[in-house]
Amino acid sequence: MSELVTGEAVALELRPARLPSRALAVLLDLAVAVAVYVAVTVALMAATSSLDVAAQTALSIAAFVLVLVGGPIAVETLSHGRSLGKVACGLRVVRDDGGPIRFRHSLVRGLIGVIEILMTLGVVACVASLVSARGRRLGDVFAGTLVVRERVPFSSAGFMPPPPPWLAGRFSGLDLSAVPDDLWLAVRQYLARTGQLDPRVGWAMAERLAADVSARTGAPVPREVPPPAYLAAVLQERQAREAWRAFGGAPAAGSPVPTTPVTPVAPVAPAPSGPPPAPVVPPAAPPPPPASAPGGRPEVPRDVPSDGRRGTGFVPPA
Structure with a gap:
């Protein structure tokens, strides 16, 4: 497959950044990192003035590692290869195949960058970029990345x-x-x-x-x-x-979307509008008819007079 990866084909898709633009981007990133480190150091000194010298030294070393080493790694990971200096110069860090970088790429570039940029003042990085055919430093070689130019004229090819x-x-x-x-x-x-x-x-x-x-x-x-x-x-x-x-977003094309089984629910009748109806009271049963005497005449109680008035139940003597 090496015969397909020619210089003409690489120039068609991925245009490697030159050393001057990369050096300018690194200088801008270092200037921002140093400014943040100085501000954090001053704030720590003011906040930890009551601590002993050993504790202050440990906090200073931690601030150095977090700001000058962890800061660029976090920025490149979150911005997918575009730090502040690279945005200003129109550059971007991508993988060898042109895809976006991930945390492991930024971690390898940042750790090796401490040696070839910070400890050697950029001498090792400049020499490696001049020797490499695509201008890659040691961090790019070990991480499998490439710094390319984004501001290129559009080509239909x-x-x-x-x-x-x-x-x-x-x-x-x-x-x-x-x-x-x-x-x-x-x-x-x-x-x-x-x-x-x-x-x-x-x-x-x-x-x-x-x-x-x-x-x-x-x-x-x-x-x-x-x-x-x-x-x-x-x-x-x-x-x-x-x-x-x-970047996140919608699932990949054709990937199965997880679904949750839906349990059928019986339909519920809507509640009637307006005041609730009054309870229906069944009609009272009619009173039973009075019992009849053997002769066909209605039987009159003994204590009820013939005129219909209820008596006291006292019968006078004859």
Whole structure:
């Protein structure tokens, strides 16, 4: 795959930053870090004036490590490779394949930068940048990163065609962790230059790249998918995963979205509007008719006179 990663192809996609612009960005970052370190040191001295000398020295060393070492690492991680100096100079730190850096890249660059920038006053970093073909210092070599220029004129030659819509999410289950960065860079460069290549040469190159990618993923290329479309779809899947990990947002294309089973609920009748109805009281049963005498006449109680008035129950003697 080394013959595909040529200087022409690298200049087409990733334009390495020159030493003067990188040195100016480092100086701006150091100026800001030193200013913050001086302010933190003065605040610590005022706050810890009652402590002994040993405690003040320990706090000063901790402030030095946190501000001058941990500060650049945190800034590069959170800004995805764009510190204050790099923003001012139009630079950015990316991976070898052009993707965004992560915490481990910033950590390696920051730790090695203490030796080649702070302890040697930048002499080792300048020598390494002059010797490297792409202007990388030792921290970039060990971290697998590259400082590139972002403010470059737009060129239609670097346009990468999107995959066909019918391949969206087709390769969401592939394991892309075993594919190296130089192979991804070769795929990106091929897709960017596919319009400039001879059709037969481009097809043969696409078949070779597709075979290399499928050998690393462990899944063969589907027969109905052309090699250029396969490369475009796999690269888009990888970029979607990297964007999800680095920036957050919607899940990658084609990735399954977890769902929660919904338990059906019986419909509830709406409550009636207005005042509640009055309770219905059943009508009282009518009183039973009076008992009749054997002769057909109604029986009159003994204590009730014939005129209908209720008596006292006293009968006078005859």
